[in-house]
Amino acid sequence: MVKLTLADAFDTFFAARPQLSAYTVQNYTRTAKLYLKAWRKKPINEITRQMVLKRHQELSAEIGKTTANNVMRHLRSVYNFAAATHDEFPPNPVQILTQARAWHREQRRQTLVTALDLPSWWKAVMAEPEHSRDFLLMALFTGMRRGELMALRWDNVDLNARTLHLPKTKNGDPLNLPLSTFLVELLAERFARADASPYVFPGPGKDGHLVETKKFLLRVSAGSGVSFTLHDLRRTFITIAESLDVPYYALKRLLNHRATGDVTGGYIVVNAERLRGPVEQVAQRILELVNAEG
Incomplete structure (x- = not known):
């Protein structure tokens, strides 16, 4: 054998x-x-x-x-x-x-960057080097998962169409997202400074893209007084979207969650253009919150 x-x-x-x-x-x-x-x-x-x-x-x-x-x-x-x-x-x-009933009970984290904390968080992020600043802003303005954002390639970003394409995601489905005006400008500036790397966020490791985020997350946490994880930014994004009454099926598509067992959801086609309005709304609301006076 x-x-x-x-x-x-x-x-x-x-x-x-x-x-x-x-x-x-x-x-x-x-x-x-x-x-x-x-x-x-x-x-x-x-x-x-x-x-x-x-x-x-x-x-x-x-x-x-x-x-x-x-x-x-x-x-x-x-x-x-x-x-x-x-x-x-x-x-x-x-x-x-x-x-043996040995599995540990796990509680889903409910943490996010609150509206009150966003201005100080933003200030600390904007003081970061370009690579960490842009990575954190992309995480906040898209709600993308950590691994998907780290491995994002330039050939999956279309600045003319103002869209972003993920051929592989956690659930196996491809994802097409519209880019807000804020992110189009951020990525255009980043592309103008880019070297020969195919990755939006290149790194020195064997994978060729950014893999270590712990150090700059700790710096921003210390600088802002706001303790957070990258997944907290995903929750922050979708919480802001929900507060703007973005439709349920659009919310699920923005997070790339399947409507499992939902027959109605299976008939609804939510493409990038359908999501463009909600994405722009969320971006504008984030900018309003970070510029709010305390």
């Missing part, structure tokens, strides 16, 4: 799913190479229930409960895929977390 190592199982999983977003692949790769490093050369079918339970407990204490859960979800998915082509595999060892 050919032994399939954990590392090989992850590689096979990726090869069979070319539609996975770069962000998803990055997260799964981090699981395999960092959090399950000690098991990489081990046959995946020799990972036991007790090994899973112990490693989940260790990660919970060392890194955090949410990360521990995510690591084991990744392992469960890869094991299920491998087992589908290997009849002799034992049941998925991650099942122990369900049977």
Whole structure:
């Protein structure tokens, strides 16, 4: 019997799913190479229930409960895929977390940059170097996910049509978004300064694009007195959109959320032009808030 190592199982999983977003692949790769490093050369079918339970407990204490859960979800998915082509595999060892009720309860974060905090946050962002300033402004004005924004390529930005195209996203669907006037001007200036990199936000690493944001997030947090994450900016964007009474289906499309189980939603075509008005409204409201006098 050919032994399939954990590392090989992850590689096979990726090869069979070319539609996975770069962000998803990055997260799964981090699981395999960092959090399950000690098991990489081990046959995946020799990972036991007790090994899973112990490693989940260790990660919970060392890194955090949410990360521990995510690591084991990744392992469960890869094991299920491998087992589908290997009849002799034992049941998925991650099942122990369900049977032992060991999964941690996770609470969805509800944090965002409030209207009152936006002026001080903005001031700190505008004091940043161009690459971090523009990245944070793009995150706020589009609500895009971290990985999608970091890997954004110039050939997916059309300044003439004032649109942005994401061929791969977290849910596997492509996304076309209109660009507000504010972002068209920001990207035009950025393009004029761009070097030969195909990425809007190039970086020194092997991927060629920005991958590390922690340092400038900490700088802006310290400079503004506003503690935030990149996902907080996504929540800020959509909260402002909702406050402007942007239609429900437009909100879902702006966030690239599927209307799962919604028959009516399946009949509604929300294209980039349909979203242009809402996107411009949100941009104008953000600018109003950051310029509001305290």
